[in-house]
Amino acid sequence: MPDTSRPPVPSVSSPAAGTNATRRQALMGGAVALGAAALGTTLGASSASAATSTPRGPMISDPFTLGVASGDPFHDSVVLWTRLAPEPLAEDGLGGMPDRTVEVEWQIAENERFSRPVASGTVVTGPDRAHSVHIEAQGLRPRADYFYRFRVAGRISPVGRTRTAPVPGARLDRFAFAMASCQSYTHGLYTAQAHLAEEDLDLVAFLGDYIYETADQGEIGRGHVPPVEVRSLAEYRMRHAQYKTDHDLQAAHAAFPWAVVFDDHELENNWADDTSYEEDIPPEEFLQRRENALKAYYEHMPLRAAQRPAGPDLHLYRRLVFGNLVDMHLLDTRQYRDAQVEDDERGDPDRTMLGADQRRWLSRGLSESNATWNVLAQQVFFSQRDFTEGEPTYFSDDAWDNYKVERDAVRDELARVGNAVVLTGDVHANYVVDVKADFDDPGSATVATELAGTSFTSGRDGVEQHPGDAIQLQENPHIQFINRNRGYVRNTLTPTEWTADYRVVDQVSRPGAAIRDRARFVIESGEPGARPLV
Numbered sequence: 001m002p003d004t005s006r007p008p009v010p011s012v013s014s015p016a017a018g019t020n021a022t023r024r025q026a027l028m029g030g031a032v033a034l035g036a037a038a039l040g041t042t043l044g045a046s047s048a049s050a051a052t053s054t055p056r057g058p059m060i061s062d063p064f065t066l067g068v069a070s071g072d073p074f075h076d077s078v079v080l081w082t083r084l085a086p087e088p089l090a091e092d093g094l095g096g097m098p099d100r101t102v103e104v105e106w107q108i109a110e111n112e113r114f115s116r117p118v119a120s121g122t123v124v125t126g127p128d129r130a131h132s133v134h135i136e137a138q139g140l141r142p143r144a145d146y147f148y149r150f151r152v153a154g155r156i157s158p159v160g161r162t163r164t165a166p167v168p169g170a171r172l173d174r175f176a177f178a179m180a181s182c183q184s185y186t187h188g189l190y191t192a193q194a195h196l197a198e199e200d201l202d203l204v205a206f207l208g209d210y211i212y213e214t215a216d217q218g219e220i221g222r223g224h225v226p227p228v229e230v231r232s233l234a235e236y237r238m239r240h241a242q243y244k245t246d247h248d249l250q251a252a253h254a255a256f257p258w259a260v261v262f263d264d265h266e267l268e269n270n271w272a273d274d275t276s277y278e279e280d281i282p283p284e285e286f287l288q289r290r291e292n293a294l295k296a297y298y299e300h301m302p303l304r305a306a307q308r309p310a311g312p313d314l315h316l317y318r319r320l321v322f323g324n325l326v327d328m329h330l331l332d333t334r335q336y337r338d339a340q341v342e343d344d345e346r347g348d349p350d351r352t353m354l355g356a357d358q359r360r361w362l363s364r365g366l367s368e369s370n371a372t373w374n375v376l377a378q379q380v381f382f383s384q385r386d387f388t389e390g391e392p393t394y395f396s397d398d399a400w401d402n403y404k405v406e407r408d409a410v411r412d413e414l415a416r417v418g419n420a421v422v423l424t425g426d427v428h429a430n431y432v433v434d435v436k437a438d439f440d441d442p443g444s445a446t447v448a449t450e451l452a453g454t455s456f457t458s459g460r461d462g463v464e465q466h467p468g469d470a471i472q473l474q475e476n477p478h479i480q481f482i483n484r485n486r487g488y489v490r491n492t493l494t495p496t497e498w499t500a501d502y503r504v505v506d507q508v509s510r511p512g513a514a515i516r517d518r519a520r521f522v523i524e525s526g527e528p529g530a531r532p533l534v
């Protein structure tokens with residue numbers, strides 16, 4: 001078992017006063033000096049010794065205002081991320097960095113004192129990537145804890161902790177991960193993220209709506225920066241930087257590797273492929289906005305080089321494997337989907353959510369899987385949800401119901417592979433759902449399980465249920481549970497059972513809410529469908 005010691009909480013100071021010119025000069029001077037400096041264990045001693053490596057001039061302000069992160073663990077490597085931004089909200093989107101390249105040192109070690117370093121290096125970053133840094137640290141041991149940090153211009157970053165995956169196929173007795181989504185900055189404090197950082201997890205799966213694109217200023221003093229709907233690259237960069245300045249979010253990133261997928265609000269509400277949902281604009285115009293959004297997204301996430309965008313395209317769908325226990329298929333339900341249609345067209349057999357390539361990739365991955373648990377980590381609601389009492393029926397046009405034929409085909413493949421669990425974000429609510437062989441026949445077999453996780457903050461404080469939820473439960477007997485508090489879902493997997501703990505906070509509008517277990521459901525291996533554990 002990995003050790004349970006916690007990483008140091010990132011300590012990030014506010015930018016000091018000073019002119020851009022002074023700060024930029026100092027940064028450059030420091031970077032030059034760093035190039036020759038060896039990154040050894042002496043580096044880690046203290047900020048005092050670090051300061052002496054800045055050759056001249058006043059102390060620059062902290063470039064690590066956005067914290068550090070790690071992600072997409074393999075058995076021998078993991079992504080390490082940071083972005084240099086001494087002035088994170090600078091209006092040009094460049095975070096107060098000089099308009100030129102800078103060298104950044106990185107280091108990963110077996111212990112948080114860095115006396116047992118295992119890999120290190122120096123990389124060059126620059127304004128073309130908003131001075132973001134993506135390292136794929138190689139040569140690591142499987143299922144091991146590591147600590148990492150960065151240094152630039154004599155400044156050392158907060159320390160992050162991460163964990164590699166087991167060797168694919170190797171016996172694994174326990175895997176714990178949280179699923180989370182939807183963290184509107186304006187809707188709430190990141191109290192749930194702070195609690196998340198205190199868990200003992202192998203991974204956090206973030207299922208979309210990492211930022212919101214809106215001009216919303218909210219009611220709790222956390223208005224969006226810039227105060228407009230973001231469209232340009234500079235604006236998307238500013239928005240991501242604003243979210244990343246939150247220390248509770250930084251703590252959650254510094255504590256575990258994350259596997260992230262985007263949903264719609266990283267770009268625009270309900271977008272589909274090259275089509276805006278909100279505006280009647282030509283595809284070329286929308287694709288330029290998509291390029292801006294996805295470039296800024298990549299710059300701010302711990303993603304591998306395979307996910308580096310090319311123009312408006314970002315290859316998001318990918319698979320993470322954890323020993324013989326879990327195959328996690330991370331899906332993209334935005335870039336390749338057909339545009340939303342009215343309910344009377346949702347049964348068109350040609351409609352696709354995944355696109356042909358991703359669909360084939362998923363089918364192959366499911367059919368070749370030897371894992372105990374097969375997980376679809378994805379964005380929008382998978383199972384049928386009829387929102388109205390009696391006739392006529394009404395379904396969400398943005399969810400899998402609007403792509404019914406493909407949904408049913410994927411459902412049939414999940415039934416064949418067995419022990420399939422669909423994870424869902426987007427709906428700002430907790431759900432537990434029996435995935436049925438025929439959603440219109442409550443007596444048909446349950447073939448898989450869908451677990452939807454509530455939002456971190458989106459929707460503000462949250463309630464137990466909405467008035468309409470009684471109708472949802474009545475019209476959709478395969479839905480077992482609905483709850484609309486804020487929080488996340490902690491999943492603990494073993495070869496024999498999957499335990500889902502629905503962890504909630506009672507409000508996010510004021511600081512200090514405690515975390516509590518709202519519900520616990522268990523799925524037994526070989527028996528699709530979750531059962532409440534009282």
Ligand code: FE
Pocket residue numbers: 182183208209265426427428455458
């Ligand atoms: Fe959302």
Ligand code: CA
Pocket residue numbers: 209263264265426427
């Ligand atoms: Ca959404």
